[in-house]
Amino acid sequence: GAVVSQHPSRVICKSGTSVKIECRSLDFQATTMFWYRQFPKKSLMLMATSNEGSKATYEQGVEKDKFLINHASLTLSTLTVTSAHPEDSSFYICSARNEKLFFGSGTQLSVL
Protein backbone atom coordinates (compact mmCIF):
# COMPACT_ATOMS: atom_id res chain seq x y z
CA GLY A 1 0.00 0.00 0.00
CA ALA A 2 0.94 3.65 -0.23
CA VAL A 3 3.54 4.77 2.29
CA VAL A 4 4.36 8.22 3.56
CA SER A 5 7.66 8.58 5.36
CA GLN A 6 8.25 11.41 7.81
CA HIS A 7 11.60 12.31 9.34
CA PRO A 8 12.71 12.90 12.02
CA SER A 9 10.36 11.18 14.41
CA ARG A 10 11.56 13.20 17.35
CA VAL A 11 13.60 16.38 17.69
CA ILE A 12 14.66 18.46 20.64
CA CYS A 13 16.04 21.90 19.94
CA LYS A 14 16.96 25.11 21.67
CA SER A 15 14.73 28.13 21.49
CA GLY A 16 15.60 30.32 18.52
CA THR A 17 16.83 27.55 16.24
CA SER A 18 15.10 26.29 13.11
CA VAL A 19 13.92 22.74 12.56
CA LYS A 20 13.18 21.04 9.25
CA ILE A 21 10.75 18.14 8.96
CA GLU A 22 10.61 16.04 5.81
CA CYS A 23 7.63 14.23 4.35
CA ARG A 24 8.10 11.80 1.49
CA SER A 25 5.67 9.73 -0.51
CA LEU A 26 7.59 6.53 -1.12
CA ASP A 27 5.67 4.72 -3.83
CA PHE A 28 3.43 7.33 -5.39
CA GLN A 29 3.60 10.91 -6.57
CA ALA A 30 1.78 13.51 -4.54
CA THR A 31 1.08 16.90 -6.05
CA THR A 32 -0.52 17.88 -2.78
CA MET A 33 0.56 17.14 0.76
CA PHE A 34 -0.93 18.33 4.01
CA TRP A 35 0.68 19.42 7.25
CA TYR A 36 -1.10 19.05 10.57
CA ARG A 37 -0.35 19.96 14.13
CA GLN A 38 -1.64 18.07 17.12
CA PHE A 39 -1.63 19.15 20.75
CA PRO A 40 -1.81 16.54 23.51
CA LYS A 41 -5.18 14.79 23.59
CA LYS A 42 -6.49 17.06 20.87
CA SER A 43 -7.35 16.36 17.28
CA LEU A 44 -5.31 17.23 14.27
CA MET A 45 -5.48 20.78 13.03
CA LEU A 46 -4.69 21.42 9.40
CA MET A 47 -1.88 23.96 9.14
CA ALA A 48 -1.32 24.18 5.43
CA THR A 49 -1.71 22.50 2.09
CA SER A 50 1.57 21.99 0.28
CA ASN A 51 1.38 22.25 -3.51
CA GLU A 52 4.15 20.94 -5.73
CA GLY A 53 5.78 23.73 -7.66
CA SER A 54 3.80 26.55 -6.09
CA LYS A 55 3.24 28.30 -2.80
CA ALA A 56 1.58 26.53 0.07
CA THR A 57 -1.90 27.47 1.18
CA TYR A 58 -2.01 28.27 4.87
CA GLU A 59 -4.98 27.98 7.17
CA GLN A 60 -6.21 31.01 9.01
CA GLY A 61 -4.08 31.81 12.01
CA VAL A 62 -1.00 29.92 10.80
CA GLU A 63 2.02 32.16 10.31
CA LYS A 64 3.55 31.42 6.91
CA ASP A 65 6.83 33.07 7.85
CA LYS A 66 7.01 30.91 10.94
CA PHE A 67 6.17 27.63 9.27
CA LEU A 68 7.92 27.52 5.92
CA ILE A 69 6.70 24.88 3.52
CA ASN A 70 8.54 23.78 0.43
CA HIS A 71 7.21 21.20 -2.01
CA ALA A 72 10.05 20.98 -4.51
CA SER A 73 9.24 17.60 -6.02
CA LEU A 74 6.32 15.23 -6.45
CA THR A 75 7.55 13.08 -3.58
CA LEU A 76 8.91 15.52 -1.02
CA SER A 77 7.49 18.31 1.09
CA THR A 78 9.33 19.98 3.93
CA LEU A 79 8.11 21.99 6.88
CA THR A 80 10.61 24.30 8.55
CA VAL A 81 9.75 25.73 11.94
CA THR A 82 11.79 28.93 12.04
CA SER A 83 13.08 30.53 15.24
CA ALA A 84 11.35 27.88 17.29
CA HIS A 85 9.92 28.75 20.68
CA PRO A 86 8.59 26.51 23.45
CA GLU A 87 5.00 27.17 22.33
CA ASP A 88 5.88 25.53 19.01
CA SER A 89 6.40 22.25 20.83
CA SER A 90 3.87 19.88 19.38
CA PHE A 91 3.31 16.78 17.29
CA TYR A 92 3.48 17.51 13.57
CA ILE A 93 2.11 15.07 11.00
CA CYS A 94 2.09 15.17 7.23
CA SER A 95 -0.20 13.37 4.84
CA ALA A 96 -0.54 12.74 1.14
CA ARG A 97 -3.38 11.41 -0.90
CA ASN A 98 -3.38 8.30 -3.05
CA GLU A 99 -7.13 7.78 -3.20
CA LYS A 100 -7.09 7.58 0.57
CA LEU A 101 -5.15 9.86 2.85
CA PHE A 102 -1.93 8.31 4.09
CA PHE A 103 -0.08 9.77 7.02
CA GLY A 104 3.49 9.93 8.08
CA SER A 105 4.43 8.63 11.51
CA GLY A 106 4.68 12.15 12.89
CA THR A 107 7.39 14.31 14.43
CA GLN A 108 7.42 15.18 18.11
CA LEU A 109 9.05 18.59 18.41
CA SER A 110 10.24 19.77 21.81
CA VAL A 111 11.66 23.28 22.06
CA LEU A 112 13.63 23.98 25.20
Next chain:
Amino acid sequence: KQEVTQIPAALSVPEGENLVLNCSFTDSAIYNLQWFRQDPGKGLTSLLLIQSSQREQTSGRLNASLDKSSGRSTLYIAASQPGDSATYLCAVESSASKIIFGSGTRLSIRP
Protein backbone atom coordinates in the same frame (compact mmCIF):
# COMPACT_ATOMS: atom_id res chain seq x y z
CA LYS B 1 -18.13 26.00 8.30
CA GLN B 2 -17.80 22.27 8.69
CA GLU B 3 -17.58 20.97 12.24
CA VAL B 4 -16.91 17.37 13.15
CA THR B 5 -17.84 15.96 16.54
CA GLN B 6 -17.04 12.58 18.02
CA ILE B 7 -18.89 11.07 20.94
CA PRO B 8 -17.93 9.70 23.36
CA ALA B 9 -14.52 11.28 23.98
CA ALA B 10 -13.42 8.15 25.82
CA LEU B 11 -14.76 4.63 26.08
CA SER B 12 -13.69 1.61 28.09
CA VAL B 13 -15.22 -1.81 27.48
CA PRO B 14 -14.30 -5.40 28.38
CA GLU B 15 -12.70 -7.60 25.78
CA GLY B 16 -15.08 -9.36 23.44
CA GLU B 17 -17.78 -6.74 23.40
CA ASN B 18 -19.11 -5.14 20.25
CA LEU B 19 -19.00 -1.35 20.26
CA VAL B 20 -19.98 1.68 18.24
CA LEU B 21 -18.12 4.95 17.85
CA ASN B 22 -20.00 7.99 16.61
CA CYS B 23 -19.05 10.85 14.35
CA SER B 24 -21.29 13.73 13.34
CA PHE B 25 -20.73 16.58 10.91
CA THR B 26 -22.63 19.79 10.30
CA ASP B 27 -22.36 20.20 6.52
CA SER B 28 -23.66 17.30 4.47
CA ALA B 29 -21.83 18.46 1.32
CA ILE B 30 -18.89 16.11 1.65
CA TYR B 31 -16.70 14.15 -0.72
CA ASN B 32 -15.89 11.39 1.70
CA LEU B 33 -15.45 10.42 5.29
CA GLN B 34 -12.51 8.45 6.61
CA TRP B 35 -11.89 6.66 9.89
CA PHE B 36 -8.38 6.53 11.31
CA ARG B 37 -6.65 4.89 14.20
CA GLN B 38 -3.91 6.63 16.14
CA ASP B 39 -1.67 4.94 18.68
CA PRO B 40 0.01 7.12 21.34
CA GLY B 41 2.80 9.24 19.85
CA LYS B 42 2.29 7.72 16.45
CA GLY B 43 0.90 8.76 13.12
CA LEU B 44 -2.47 7.80 11.75
CA THR B 45 -3.51 4.59 10.10
CA SER B 46 -6.42 4.68 7.69
CA LEU B 47 -9.09 2.14 8.58
CA LEU B 48 -11.99 2.76 6.24
CA LEU B 49 -12.87 5.31 3.58
CA ILE B 50 -16.49 5.93 2.63
CA GLN B 51 -17.21 7.93 -0.49
CA SER B 52 -20.19 10.29 -0.39
CA SER B 53 -22.16 7.97 -2.66
CA GLN B 54 -21.64 4.97 -0.37
CA ARG B 55 -23.54 3.90 2.72
CA GLU B 56 -21.00 1.66 4.37
CA GLN B 57 -17.62 -0.01 4.15
CA THR B 58 -16.36 -3.14 5.87
CA SER B 59 -12.91 -4.42 6.69
CA GLY B 60 -12.57 -7.45 8.91
CA ARG B 61 -14.15 -6.71 12.28
CA LEU B 62 -14.76 -3.09 11.34
CA ASN B 63 -17.83 -1.65 9.70
CA ALA B 64 -18.34 2.03 8.99
CA SER B 65 -21.63 3.57 7.94
CA LEU B 66 -22.44 6.94 6.48
CA ASP B 67 -25.72 8.84 6.54
CA LYS B 68 -25.10 12.13 4.81
CA SER B 69 -28.61 13.47 5.25
CA SER B 70 -28.36 13.24 9.02
CA GLY B 71 -24.68 14.13 9.12
CA ARG B 72 -23.62 10.97 10.89
CA SER B 73 -21.17 8.13 10.62
CA THR B 74 -20.59 5.20 12.91
CA LEU B 75 -17.67 2.85 13.30
CA TYR B 76 -18.70 -0.56 14.53
CA ILE B 77 -16.05 -2.81 16.04
CA ALA B 78 -17.02 -6.42 16.55
CA ALA B 79 -15.53 -8.74 19.17
CA SER B 80 -13.18 -6.12 20.55
CA GLN B 81 -9.61 -7.06 21.50
CA PRO B 82 -7.04 -5.34 23.73
CA GLY B 83 -5.06 -4.54 20.58
CA ASP B 84 -7.95 -2.35 19.45
CA SER B 85 -7.10 0.13 22.20
CA ALA B 86 -6.22 3.42 20.50
CA THR B 87 -7.70 6.76 19.59
CA TYR B 88 -10.11 6.66 16.68
CA LEU B 89 -10.53 9.73 14.53
CA CYS B 90 -13.02 10.48 11.83
CA ALA B 91 -12.20 13.01 9.14
CA VAL B 92 -14.52 14.65 6.66
CA GLU B 93 -13.39 15.96 3.30
CA SER B 94 -15.63 18.79 2.25
CA SER B 95 -16.34 20.11 -1.22
CA ALA B 96 -13.62 22.69 -0.65
CA SER B 97 -11.11 19.83 -0.48
CA LYS B 98 -10.40 20.55 3.13
CA ILE B 99 -10.20 17.77 5.64
CA ILE B 100 -11.64 18.39 9.06
CA PHE B 101 -10.96 15.98 11.89
CA GLY B 102 -13.06 15.16 14.88
CA SER B 103 -11.45 15.31 18.30
CA GLY B 104 -11.33 11.53 18.53
CA THR B 105 -12.56 8.77 20.80
CA ARG B 106 -10.00 7.17 23.11
CA LEU B 107 -10.88 3.51 23.25
CA SER B 108 -9.62 1.18 25.93
CA ILE B 109 -10.34 -2.54 25.80
CA ARG B 110 -9.96 -4.25 29.18
CA PRO B 111 -8.59 -7.82 29.08
